[in-house]
Amino acid sequence: MKKLHLVCLGILLLISCFANAGTTGKLVGKVKNQNGSPIPFVNVILTGTELGAQTDDKGTYIIINIPPGTYEVVCQKGGFIPAKKTDVVINVDLTTILNFTIKKTIIIIDGFDVGTNHYIESILALEAGVSISKSGLHFPGGHANEVVYGLDGMSVSDHRTKNWNTEEYGTIIENEFKKVLDTPLSTFSIDVDAASYANTRRFINMGQLPNHGAVRIEEMINYFDYDYPQPQGEDPFSVYTEISDCPWNKAFKLMHIGLQGKKLDLSETPQSNLVFLLDVSGSMNSINKLGLVKKAFKLLVKNLKPTDRVSIVVYAGAAGLVLPPTNGNNKDVILAAIDRLSAGGSTAGGAGIKLAYQIAKENFIEQGNNRIILATDGDFNIGVSDTSELVKYIEEERENGVFLTTLGFGTGNYKDEKMEQLADKGNGNYYYIDNILEAKKVFVNELGGTLFTIAKDVKLQLEFNPVTIYAYRLVGYENRLLNKEDFNDDTKDAGELGAGHTVTALYELILQEENIEVELPDVDELKYQIKKVTNAAKQTNEIITLKLRYKQPDVDTSKLMEFPINNTFVKFEQASDNFKFSAAVAGFGQLLRNSTFKGNVTYEILIDLAKKSKGKDEFGYRAEFIQLLEKAELIETLE
Numbered sequence: 001m002k003k004l005h006l007v008c009l010g011i012l013l014l015i016s017c018f019a020n021a022g023t024t025g026k027l028v029g030k031v032k033n034q035n036g037s038p039i040p041f042v043n044v045i046l047t048g049t050e051l052g053a054q055t056d057d058k059g060t061y062i063i064i065n066i067p068p069g070t071y072e073v074v075c076q077k078g079g080f081i082p083a084k085k086t087d088v089v090i091n092v093d094l095t096t097i098l099n100f101t102i103k104k105t106i107i108i109i110d111g112f113d114v115g116t117n118h119y120i121e122s123i124l125a126l127e128a129g130v131s132i133s134k135s136g137l138h139f140p141g142g143h144a145n146e147v148v149y150g151l152d153g154m155s156v157s158d159h160r161t162k163n164w165n166t167e168e169y170g171t172i173i174e175n176e177f178k179k180v181l182d183t184p185l186s187t188f189s190i191d192v193d194a195a196s197y198a199n200t201r202r203f204i205n206m207g208q209l210p211n212h213g214a215v216r217i218e219e220m221i222n223y224f225d226y227d228y229p230q231p232q233g234e235d236p237f238s239v240y241t242e243i244s245d246c247p248w249n250k251a252f253k254l255m256h257i258g259l260q261g262k263k264l265d266l267s268e269t270p271q272s273n274l275v276f277l278l279d280v281s282g283s284m285n286s287i288n289k290l291g292l293v294k295k296a297f298k299l300l301v302k303n304l305k306p307t308d309r310v311s312i313v314v315y316a317g318a319a320g321l322v323l324p325p326t327n328g329n330n331k332d333v334i335l336a337a338i339d340r341l342s343a344g345g346s347t348a349g350g351a352g353i354k355l356a357y358q359i360a361k362e363n364f365i366e367q368g369n370n371r372i373i374l375a376t377d378g379d380f381n382i383g384v385s386d387t388s389e390l391v392k393y394i395e396e397e398r399e400n401g402v403f404l405t406t407l408g409f410g411t412g413n414y415k416d417e418k419m420e421q422l423a424d425k426g427n428g429n430y431y432y433i434d435n436i437l438e439a440k441k442v443f444v445n446e447l448g449g450t451l452f453t454i455a456k457d458v459k460l461q462l463e464f465n466p467v468t469i470y471a472y473r474l475v476g477y478e479n480r481l482l483n484k485e486d487f488n489d490d491t492k493d494a495g496e497l498g499a500g501h502t503v504t505a506l507y508e509l510i511l512q513e514e515n516i517e518v519e520l521p522d523v524d525e526l527k528y529q530i531k532k533v534t535n536a537a538k539q540t541n542e543i544i545t546l547k548l549r550y551k552q553p554d555v556d557t558s559k560l561m562e563f564p565i566n567n568t569f570v571k572f573e574q575a576s577d578n579f580k581f582s583a584a585v586a587g588f589g590q591l592l593r594n595s596t597f598k599g600n601v602t603y604e605i606l607i608d609l610a611k612k613s614k615g616k617d618e619f620g621y622r623a624e625f626i627q628l629l630e631k632a633e634l635i636e637t638l639e
Helices: 002-020 123-127 156-161 195-205 217-221 287-302 331-339 349-362 387-400 416-425 436-445 447-451 484-488 512-517 535-539 577-593 603-612 621-638
Strands: 025-032 043-046 052-054 060-066 069-076 083-090 095-097 131-133 136-138 185-189 237-246 249-261 272-279 309-315 319-327 369-376 403-408 430-432 453-464 469-475 495-498 502-511 542-551 559-566
Touching (some): 025 083, 052 060, 052 319, 083 095, 185 484, 195 430, 217 502, 237 502, 249 453, 272 287, 287 436, 319 331, 349 387, 387 416, 403 416, 416 430, 436 447, 447 495, 453 484, 453 502, 484 542, 502 577, 603 621
Parallel strands (some): 025 095, 272 369
Antiparallel strands (some): 025 060, 043 069, 185 453, 237 249, 453 495, 469 502, 542 559
16 A cells, blocks of 8 residues: 555656756755754745745755746744845756755844834743843944844844834724614624624723724624523524613613524534644744634634644745645644644745645545634735735635634734725634633634634624614624625625624614604705605604624525514613623723714713623633723823
């Protein structure tokens, strides 16, 4: 059998050689340190291309299928001074040998203090004999005149001039109140992403309030689980509604809508084909980036079933497969591959995504869970890096049944909007991992919801009865709004629901008897139509009809569900913990945004409300939320 395997491998190599004969060349070589020892996991990249390779444990690299020409070749690894060679000639059907010797850095810098414009002290720096203080950088004798590099391969002078605060967030235009007679339908896609809350927590724990664009209220609300009834019928989720007083404007009502996804026994879940797509570029080289990525994925690996399959694709200056498909019963092999990862080079994110989809499709499991899990700071800067181009590619590829989940890491250069869009269009979820406990939440506590989709393209459409309701406003979901026509259009993409996930949405309601006190933009009377309320609307006890569409994960036709909501209001004191806690989170988001619609809410009101509605709180997430409220209040007071 072994001989047959070798014969087949030889035939494949011959086919490959003949296929490329006469058109390409090859580049090979070794990378050593000053003592002549080989250096593994060094990125060797042909500048301006997506071609590159990483050295093996003997320091050897091979780059094949290179078009003939003259190239600049860069050699990079974290903790070493990058090396570059120009005018490297590649000839057809010939092998060019190019060796590198690279030096260790004099100082290793984990990061940069944006607020004080000084370097951050690190153990590695102190071990290198360099002391770092708030007054600047101090070198021992003889080092002051040498070029000093950080972990990302940048010189100290470059660090001093670089603008480190390059995080990017989208602009959120808040939903306005809509008059029911003018706009009776409200349509949106569900959203179970939780990245915004974790990212907001990161800002507050660093002693500052978040960028307004980082605060997506629906993601903050949906970070938490709620105590909704489990589904009983054939549909994969139940629907729950509750209406009471609005805590930030007592003249209005607040409607709470909850969806509960069916929980799955993980021992009975389908086989998984997972591709870990990991960013190992220079920008990821810090403890809270690649260091945390490795710890997070180790947690996931330990929860794999023996029949699950894992591949690992990495990308820096070029993309590569560092672990071929490996079964979950070989956890030691997978964990060892993760341990070997190191960072260095620029970021060919587009090339990495393409290779990951290729590997996922080659190992596709029918009726299984086929998913790419991307971990990055989102800072793609070479290759297919334009967000619209990446989104288009991912939209095309999702039709093959491979979903994309994105995990964001790090600070300083984080690209939030890009990460959100990639997950949305890839039929997956978006998380931000700011610490190991968040990694445990995503990959252990909520593993079913993270990996296993039970319903896709889930859309809600609400029709409001103008007899009872004068106006309404959807709280959050600004990035998930749909046209009314999109609800019945099965080609329109919408959100996915994972096993055991809950989805919560809130609407502010202005009842007809309150409309005198509210001034909303007016619209001229129509010339050719008459706004008319039907007799049926006047005679029913229904105030809202909630319609929902969803598809099974492997089906392209949606199913319609419909729920009438009656004129039943609960006094605020009698409202559920679900209602009160979600309202506290929404109120917090509106304070952080300095929302036009925050009303008379204060941190004091929200802290009291959250404490009284904390409920069971199995993992302590709600208790942590109360602490965040208190921290944010202090930060705002001191600013």
